[in-house]
Amino acid sequence: MFTTLISVAQLQALQTNNTPLAVFDCTFDLMNPSKGKAQYLEQHIAGAQHADLDQHLATHDAHKRVNAGRHPLPKREVFAAWLQSVGLNQDTQVVVYDRNGMNHCGRLWWMLKWCGHDAVAVLDGGLQAWLAANGALASGNSTALDKATHQPGNFVLGEPLLQLVDTATVSMQLHKDTQTLIDARSAPRYRGEVEPFDPVAGHIPGALNRPFNTNLNAQGFFKSADELRAEFADLLGNANPQTVVHHCGSGVSAVPNILAMQIAGLGGTGLYAGSWSEWCNTPELPCEKS
Structure with missing residues (x-):
């Protein structure tokens, strides 16, 4: 189980040994919020889903948030429902990355820990390291988001691992x-x-x-x-x-x-x-x- 960092070589090994795995591209641009999704659609690690800071990792709905500020956290129950909707299971190793110096992907890393899921790691070096190693790439939406075949995950909330x-x-x-x-x-x-x-x-x-x-x-x-x-x-x-x-x-x-x-x-x-x-x-x- 990877709980802090994971290297490109380690992620590639997980992709080939049938480990339950979910990869999330958390690329985001504070000055141009729509740019992150556009960059994801253009190029991402093969099989990765997109997790958007504004749409998935924050909420401005006063009934669904736990704090104020510019990027309020959704309540744990709200976030857990999203995790289930994207197919996350209890035994899934999660890997998160971005193109932003491992800044925005840290948000998803922290939120998963906050929801009790310890098996989450940041890809060290981000997409840039993956490209340098000639890692497999894809464009467009991941097939994991194909609603015709996609099954909800069995993720359930656990005790917070971070404060x-x-x-x-x-x-x-x-x-x-x-x-x-x-x-x-x-x-x-x-x-x-x-x-x-x-x-x-x-x-x-x-x-x-x-x-x-x-x-x-x-x-x-x-x-x-x-x-x-x-x-x-x-x-x-x-x-x-x-x-x-x-x-x-x-x-x-x-x-x-x-x-x-x-x-x-x-x-x-x-x-x-x-x-x-x-x-x-x-x-x-x-x-x-x-």
């Missing part, structure tokens, strides 16, 4: 040693110099900054466990890794930091899914620039 944290909890724990906030946005956004998406620039007071792409090496793969462990040790100082709560702009690009801490052997950490987009739109909550 979801809400705005009230983050606010109550602010400046306490029981909570260490890590902001995954770029340094200029963190400092409040620019803000392309949200109405207020800046960051949550006391938050540390580690841009999500810091976790990758020059070749576009995750850094080694030793490298990641050393970098997080430098960032956290005396803070206990188990107190960490990750966030970003809308709860998506925070996930590579969660994954990196798991790769580094630092355990599961919390996700504040509402992130800056919910925080800065909540009256009377403090915001700071630096």
